[in-house]
Amino acid sequence: MKQNRKVIEDNTLINLITPVGLTFQKDSVTVGEIKGSIYGAYKYPQKVGYGWIADIASEKNAITTITYYPDDSLLEGLSDSVKKYKEKAANAKTALEYSRATRAAECANEMVTKIDSNNESIGQISILTMPLCTKENEEAIQAVDRSVKSAYMRNFIKLHKMSREQEQAYKAMSPYYANQPQIDTMLKRIMPLSTVVGGFPFASSGFVDDNGYYWGLNSEKGLMALDAWCRGGDRTNSNFAVLGKSGTGKSTFIKHLIEIEYMRGTRILIIDPEGEYAKITTMLGGQVLNATGGKGARSNPLEFKAAPKLNKDDIKDDDDKKADLYKDSIGALALHLKTLEVFYRLYKPSLTDAQSDLLKQVLIELYLKFGITWNTDVTKLKSTDYPIQSDLLELLKEKAKDKASPYKSDYDQLVLYFTDIAQGGDSFIWNGHSTINSNSNVICFDTNELQNVSPNIKGAQYYNLTTWCWNEMTKNPNERVLLICDEAHLMIDKRVPEALYFLKSASKRCRKFTSGIVVASQSVVDFLADEIKAAGQALLDQPCYKVLFGTDGQNLTETANLFNLTNPQIELLEKQEIGVGITIVGKNKMKTYFDLPDYKFEFMGVPKVTGGAVGRKKSA
Ligand SMILES: Nc1ncnc2c1ncn2[C@@H]1O[C@H](COP(=O)(O)OP(=O)(O)OP(=O)(O)O)[C@@H](O)[C@H]1O
Ligand SMILES: [Mg+2]
Structure with a gap:
């Protein structure tokens, strides 16, 4: 069955796509009631200031189009141009030619270095701008033109009126953008991406x-x-x-x-x-x-808190297990004993493995004496509930008294070590709650x-x-x-x-x-x-x-x-x-x-x- 559908015409859209009265003169373009001239940026300074694009594109009575074509392969070409400029400088016939070529070589070299050192992207930029006015108010165009030009001058960018290329320039600027090789050849210039991005305020x-x-x-x-x-x-x-x-x-x-x-x-x-x-x-x-x-x-190194809880899934690699930062299947005390082992070995690197193991046993006994076991909920304990280094020393002394103990000499050694930390020169840092x-x-x-x-x-x-x-x-x-x-x-x-x-x-x-x-x-x-x-x-x-x-x-x-x-x-x-x-x-x-x-x-x-x-x- 044939369907009757009413088509609604959007005249604004039609005007945009196919403007009525689009005419091109040698130096200007007229689009309906609007008239303007298109300029292209053909020369850039060796360094542009931060926010430069915002500055040149802020004239409200002008349209500006910035096209950037990323192309990392340009770095090679840029690097070749350093050589070319150096040769040009070497063969220069006048002082001015020499100074220009030298400056260009330095500038290109600096850019190559910067792009390479910062892993930057590079590409080509082309900028077109069109100051506008209405046909009834044609004299206003001069003021707009001046304002646009002075923004470019401020940023040391040279503008060129696209005489005889207004049509191609207009097409290159238009939102339905059509590639215009002639305009590209005239205007494309190599520029690192950061310079372009840095041209917008608050952007880099x-x-x-x-x-x-x-x-x-x-x-x-x-x-x-x-x-x-x-x-x-x-x-x-x-x-x-x-x-x-x-x-x-x-x-x-x-x-x-x-x-x-x-x-x-x-x-x-x-x-x-x-x-x-x-x-x-x-x-x-x-x-x-x-x-x-x-x-x-x-x-107090002997005090400890409840270990942070983490999902088992979060503890995947061996290093994590080695470091034992979390409450896994073991309790807070077990975890802390490992921390203490590292602490005491840092303090006394000469501790042997056997002494370290003995010390661990004594520590477990010490904590037990203070009512702290594997399952104690340490969140309820106060700092004064924990033993201090002198408590540890006392227990070690007791152990060392047992002459029949097969570990007598190790206990003696531990007593010696811990006298310093509990009573001697090092006690000021750690002996106390x-x-x-x-x-x-x-x-x-x-x-x-x-x-x-x-x-x-x-x-x-x-x-x-x-x-x-x-x-x-x-x-x-x-x-x-x-x-x-x-x-x-x-x-x-x-x-x-x-x-x-x-x-x-x-x-x-x-x-x-x-x-x-x-x-x-x-x-x-x-x-x-x-x-x-x-x-x-x-x-x-x-x-x-x-x-x-x-x-x-x-x-x-x-x-x-x-x-x-x-x-x-x-x-x-x-x-x-x-x-x-x-x-x-x-x-x-x-x-x-x-x-x-x-x-x-x-x-x-x-x-x-x-x-x-x-x-x-x-x-x-
Ligand atoms: N960003 C900066 N601007 C101005 N002066 C600075 C800056 N950074 C450092 N300085 C100056 O250099 C001195 C040394 O700096 P700083 O102490 O930060 O060095 P450091 O790398 O930490 O050295 P060290 O490894 O010896 O601790 C500072 O006291 C300061 O005077
Ligand atoms: Mg420092």
């Missing part, structure tokens, strides 16, 4: 997140704003690895990060072996705890006073505090917590790799608890020693955010290998400029100037360097 190539905070400036001096809690694609965690030689700006960057995160409500825990985070902690209303036995700052009771949003554990004690004590206390922090990070899965481990190489003890395994496993798992770990160190090499490589490498590699500052020697070689750096990126790190580094987010790498405002330095307690330090070479 993938380093501006919706909820991002000021991070730094990219190589174009464009804004970088990152949200470390953003998920999606290859951004699966909120961990950081911050690497670079001493004095290049790691701690300064971390302080900047602390401020950013504090502002967005993240709780910050800092382990501060250099005693340099006190100022920022105080400025942010946080608490500085002297973690060398200071008042209200003791963490826990006194840390801070719900502050910023807590800084200052271990600076351990500077002059043995690295074993430092390492053991670092581990002790990290386990305390891990508990804080996991107790409320919805609370965002960032743990700062500056000078993290202190956690490396090749004889006790478990300490590093702990940190690695914590950093792998913390995303489940909306937490992140920042690991900062001068030394990459230390993390890659054979004994700890499996954990060390993952700790540097796993974080979605890496910030690399200048370095040299073996550290530079290892950094380059680990992060797959290109030659220009290696050269950038080799320069060791203060506050200049490479930000790696997932697979993207970008040169970053950590150009921070003065007020931030006041907050940080970092001496302000007059004239601005960013980019200045680190003095030897």
Whole structure:
């Protein structure tokens, strides 16, 4: 049966597709009541400013079309042009010719280096613009023309009126876009994608997140704003690895990060072996705890909390099991005995396996004496319910009294070891009940006073505090917590790799608890020693955010290998400029100037360097 359907005509649409009265003159186009001239951008400056596209396209009485054709194969051609310009300079007959060719060669070379070093995409751009006016108001066109031209001049872009090519230019601009080879030949120019993207305000190539905070400036001096809690694609965690030689700006960057995160409500825990985070902690209303036995700052290694619960499915790989961060089938006490084993071995690396096993038995007995068994619900216990080091020493002494014991000599040795921790020189740090009771949003554990004690004590206390922090990070899965481990190489003890395994496993798992770990160190090499490589490498590699500052020697070689750096990126790190580094987010790498405002330095307690330090070479 024949259907009678009424067709509704949309005259506006018809006019758009087939405009009535579309005529082309030599220098202009008329579309119905509208008249205008089309211009093409044919020359660009060697450097464009941030937001340049927004600037040239903001004239409301003009239509601008920007077409970008990505084509990574152009890099070869660009590289060839460096050679061509150099040859041209060598054969130049006039000073002007020479200077132009040299400048062009330098510029092309700089672009090749930048594109290569940042793994950037490259392509060709073509820009057409059409200032408009109505036919009744033709004199207005001059004002619009002027305004458009001055926007281009401001950005050092040269415009050319497409005389005799108005028709092709109009077709190239039209929404039903038709490829116009003649226009392409005249206007297409090579440009890195970041320059195009950076032309829009608040945009750069993938380093501006919706909820991002000021991070730094990219190589174009464009804004970088990152949200470390953003998920999606290859951004699966909120961990950081911050690497670079001493004095290049790691701690300064971390302080900047602390401020950013504090502002967005993240709780910050800092382990501060250099005693340099006190100022920022105080400025942010946080608490500085002297973690060398200071008042209200003791963490009794013998105290433990309920272990964080995690699904069995989440614990898949062997390293996780090795690190034992979770309550699996075993209870909190069993888990804590493993933590203690690592702690005591860090403290006394000369403990033999047999002594370590004996110590474990004595610890179980000690806990039993305090009414703590495998099944005790530790959430109900107070700090004073736990034994302290002198209780352990007493029990060990008792054991050593038994002359018939086959382990007599080992007990004697243990008594000797534990006299120091319970009564002697090291008792000030650990012998006593826990006194840390801070719900502050910023807590800084200052271990600076351990500077002059043995690295074993430092390492053991670092581990002790990290386990305390891990508990804080996991107790409320919805609370965002960032743990700062500056000078993290202190956690490396090749004889006790478990300490590093702990940190690695914590950093792998913390995303489940909306937490992140920042690991900062001068030394990459230390993390890659054979004994700890499996954990060390993952700790540097796993974080979605890496910030690399200048370095040299073996550290530079290892950094380059680990992060797959290109030659220009290696050269950038080799320069060791203060506050200049490479930000790696997932697979993207970008040169970053950590150009921070003065007020931030006041907050940080970092001496302000007059004239601005960013980019200045680190003095030897
Ligand atoms: N982004 C920056 N802008 C300006 N100055 C900076 C910047 N970063 C670092 N500095 C200057 O360099 C000094 C050393 O920086 P910082 O303490 O951050 O280095 P570091 O890499 O942590 O060194 P170390 O490994 O010895 O701890 C700072 O005190 C500060 O004066
Ligand atoms: Mg530092």
